[in-house]
Amino acid sequence: MEVPKFLIILLLAATIASSEARLSSLRQGSSLKVEEESDFLVSPNGTFSSGFYKVDTNASCYSIWFTNSVNKTVVWMANRDKPVSRRVSKLTLHRNGNLVLTDGVGSIVWSTNTFPDAGVEAQLLETGNLVLINQEKMIIWQSFDSPTDTLLPSQRLVKNTTLVSVRSQGTYLSGFYNFRFYDNNVLYLIYSGPLFSSVYFPKQDKTVFDFKRTPYNSSKVAILDEAGQFISSDDFMFNASDYGIGPKRRLTMDYDGILRLYSLDESTGLWEMSWLPDGVDACLVHGLCGAYGICTYKPQPTCSCPYGFSLNDSSDGSKGCSPLFNLSNDATKSDFMVLPNTDYYGYDMETYASGISFRACRNACLTDSRCKGFGYALDGKGQCFLSKDEVITKLETYDLNCSAAQVSLKTGDLEVEKSNKNRYMVYLVGFVSSFAIIEAICIGLTWWYAFRKHAHEEFVNMGDIALAMGFKRFTYAELKRATNGFKQEVGKGGFGTVYKGVLDERVVAVKRLDGILQGDAEFWAEVSVIGNINHRNLVKLWGFCADNKHKLLVYEYLENGSLDKILFTSDGELGLEQRYNIALGTAKGLSYLHEECLEWVLHCDVKPQNILLDDHLEPKVADFGMSKLFKDIHGIRDIDGMGFSKVWGTRGYMAPEWMMNLKIDAKADVYSYGIVLLELLSGKSASILISALAKEYIECNQLARCVTEKIRKEGLEEVIDPRLLPESDNKKLERLMKVGLLCAQDDRSARPAMSKVVELLLEKDE
Template sequence: MSAIASTIFYLLFTSFICGRAQTEIKPGSSLSPTTSPTSWPSPSGQFAFGFYRQGTGFAVGIWLLGKKNNTVVWTANRDDDLFSPNAKLQLTTDGRLLVQTEEGEEIAIATTTTSSTSASMLDTGNFVLYSRNSRVIWQSFNYSTDTILVGQQLSSGQQLVSASSMTNHSSGRFRLIMQNDGNLVLYPVNSASLSSDAYWSSNYLGYNYDYLLLNKTGNLFLVDSTGKKADNILYTAKSPFKNNTIYRATLDSDGIFRLYAHSEGGSNSILWSALNDTCKVKDICGFNSYCTSIDHKLPTCHCLPGCDFIDQNDSTLGCRRNFSESECRNGKENAVSYHMFAMESISWGGGNIPFVQKQMPKEECSSTCLEDCNCAAAIYQSGICSKHEFPLKYVSWDMLDNSTAAFLKVGNLSLNYSNGAFETEHPPSNLTTSNESIVKIVYVILGFSLFLCSVIAVVSHLIYKMRVLRYKRLLDIGDLGLNYEDVALRTFSYKELSRATNQFREELGKGSFGAVYKGTLYRGRRVVAVKRLEKLVEEGEREFQAEMRAIGRTHHKNLVHLLGYCSEGSNRLLVYEYMSNGSLSKLLFGDVRHPYWEERVRIALDIARGILYLHEECETPIIHCDIKPQNILMDEFWTAKISDFGLAKLLMPDQTRTFTGIRGTRGYLAPEWQKNTPISVKTDVYSYGIVLLEILCCRRNLELDVLEPDQVLLSCWVYNCFVAGELHKLVLGEDVDKKVLENMVKVALWCIQDEPALRPTMKSVVFMLEGVTEVAIPPFPTDDY
């Protein structure tokens, strides 16, 4: 029997035995974070699946039980919010594995195309869902986080991502990738995965190995498609362990990939490490800092001269300059403001591309960097001077390496710079500013002091006058009643958002009040969408206030989440979560494949639940006023979320209707907009009805390029098909549930009734779509038929 056949037989046999031994977890079973049962154990009791405590909340995952501490080996939705003690994990009666939050929100733990009929926690550490014929339809082994267990594969293109820390299992800063070229490589998460970013690899480039495997004897190796193992096994067990020893290979939070063995007594030992020195891990200390260690243990991060830690409580987040940059004139620095700090044994490798690389004497390398406005540091090696900008990454210190010299530009007026550890270990070397230069500087200062003071006074006055004019313009508009203290959002500076969007370079879309740009925050860890309002008149200010008031205190899984805002001078910007899969309009009417029937049904329910939240569950009811496919965005999991609250109309607690000017988009406007009558939440119901028809048929409400004249107006064609009992014409060639299709068509036709009183509420719409409420036969939607 070949090696791959043996491996497959072992996996199937293990899953079969463990699956039969496990007490079946049946639909309707549930777990609680605080009251028993809190988990479902494996047959041997070595593994468990359920809630575990993380910080102040609870996460759902799998852990290996120990006498003192449990070891988490898998976490579901690891980057989502933690759950409260009142959450409930359940295998529902319709076969879904989900968590129901205290607020009633349902969060999927496993997504399957087929309903499960049972589940099991296996002794391999794998949690599985079964279909009616006992076929595995979902398993945690297919969704690795930071660990692989015995029998689990890390296939080509897959990766492990480290945890943030030993106690926080959200995604961390390092990743292990099984590359398509057969090489297993470690990179920092925020890197381009180039060879210059790698800090460890298996060196099997070009061997076309397909996956990494950990077998039951503790051997860790790469395997190709034929089952052939790599000549150099990453780890081979030197002495046999007992049969009940459990092995795991984990990418730890410090960026090192390690193999562990857990004995029956609960103790664990490290069998193998990809690296023995944590300081060899690139980006372990962040930008503008470097790592030192004693005997390859207890790594310590240090800031480069002229920098301080971004967070004194977490030195791994890197450092930033502790001095202000002076004015640059004619491409040269003001030498009075800086000096060059010379260091040995310090270098920075790939990932820092020099903007100048030239052969010159060592002394000239330092002085030319001091005078260059763009130069923050220089490296001198083998007669070559390389000048770099900040920030510097992958900085390393090697006391045995004296082949390079580093020069760093430091401000003479540092802002409380103190780095005791650095001063002790590396005393300052000679400064390039000599005594003679200092004397000349004093004369220059005395000669031009009066002139400089005059220039500063004039410039300051002009800046003040400009700022007064800009703010006066905004004050004339007024704040329209918005109390910023009531909006729990983060405030951003304009400079911060400009840097996050790379000076507003990548445009995602454009609306009537401005454009939306793609950006990144938190050192590239969070992708966001930044809406920049461009009409700085009353109309644009009202748009900004409407967005803030409508979304600031709303939070629902089917609403785009507003993360923060910028209100600086005349700049008005809003920061939203990034929706990676674009708009529903692109999905329904684009050239790519249309969503499957089940996806369309789910999307229709997502939108209905979002509108229901706006109408009935917010502290202040909100009329969106512009429900259309372009304003429905899809996240990375294809969840539909409502966006663009710029036209939203807020109602007072005792209001049900309000007067306002015509808003929204033609084709989705309710008839009452044209009649100058008060609008209500029923205007959104009408728009939703049109959108629902477009979702069902994957076409726009108005299309001129159709086969038959009666098909031009979608709502008219749908009603005619409904009366004639020919709804199949709407979804030709698709395998759909006819009963569900008829039910949804009737709901849509009720929603687009001409009289608002005849339209259902969004709560009724949700109930009808979910099948809770029967749907009556609708009358003609309008008088135009």
């Protein structure tokens, strides 16, 4: 029977499409693009796939995953701590043999740093190893040499490689738990927090020999084989419960600090645990419940707080607890809270003592200004452990391991299971203020004052957490002193007045916000988003103040001020190259806000007054994120998480869709940027320029149309700032004008994205 020709053609087309979606290799000069969801590499038998993996609404990481597992279990990521935009980003194997990952604006995020001869191609092997192979079929780079949180069969763990957990369940940022060889040639599970590191497996109350390990083999190599057996040079060995050739397996350092071996049930795509370390219960993992948290079994490990403390994040116990009162070192007022069968591991002072009484241990803590609490073991040995002052004063960055009743102390075997007498207590000297408040109430303080005190101290703790996130919470009194009573005004706008000040020995710009209706907690939450945005072309937020009605922001100070103060003055000296760099830097900053932030931000008020210049005339966009802070007073609504619905911005720079009551998106910022670009070229403000042109062209009521008409009839030089013409770089002038007119079009669908604007500005002249 003859097959119809049209059917053959359809089958052939389907085969070609399939082969394009399942690339076997990436050759020099080729790219994998983030927008093409079917654009990825596949291992020979299809076990593994490699491509862009979505980690957030608008962010991706280049990854390797098990093709047939539920939710595509990721085993490796190139850029898990620097996700790229889901627009324009790509992985390219350059002709020089370097495999490079670039973001939406063309910046290099990750690369293999390989520069071999021609004939290189990238392949994903059936083992899950992404490799670069040269013409001699030699591997010149492989992903197996830089694991993330997973070890695959045949992948070696050596002295320079580490398995690092993810930060939390559902995220892919690097966490604090490691599996690696330590300096003594032994494999350990290690908690590596921001300020301290500690081993929690094997337990440190015994020698490595007690665990049948050896520190004498310095080769430092371990491997998981195809049958599910793990063998290490330090004699650490284990087998999968389903030992034997067949199942697909992975050894993963999980987010909760426990190393687990998994086997894949290919019929369901689900993973089954086939091994975990003996003696590592969840509550024994250091840092699991964060600062001051207590881990208990209910029956699953659960994080809670001591009385008088509250969870920093009710959905994530690892962020720890915070006191709702002041902690004091005043020995005359101190008292203690008893926490039976609990150990805050990792912060003992050097003053360990044994054979002393409970009272002597307590007094030792009271008389040492560094001590904030103590542990005492009721095992007959009189062991006393004093806790460091830093545990309290830097609680926002310390993660204390909090253990359940069956945990042992660092020295001696005190496990509850062995004896009902083996119980110990940790006493925190932190409840000075709580008793002080009680005393104060007894002598006449009102309940109203107590409530105010409680609320204030709770927010002080929020400020401490903000400091750990990279910016700081200041009091109103601090900012008033820093600005000398808000005397030196350096700017004023729709959001408030800006003052110059000196804070922590650096010059700052302090913005007093007018009309904020948000409460302190909501304001802090919104500010935290802005404070975590960091780009060279965005003004950096250093801190904030939220003292009831006083809402202020603290920014880096830029001596040259805003663009309008230089551009629109007769003595302003901005050459073509400087204006071009300002245009490019501003575009990069807006592109970052629109496409690269993990939480997209619309500026909604792009204008020269909000473009600040540093000492080198490098532009930095200011006032981004204000729409989040002022949405209550201005009545702005967020529609489907995509934009705003009511008027916002400055006349002359506002896109037509604002006036038409249409939904606002990033293209509104593009329009405003286009107006700024036309101002850069003309040297005149938008209002003055359109007023002058409207006298010549009566039909002209929109700046881009006015400028276009002027250029069409009289030439480009009639629009350009006369101060630029002597430089006579017509190609650069034409490119800037082209981009400006393109951005300032009435039809928003015709405006380019800011990432495209960056590309257009960076195009080479032919």
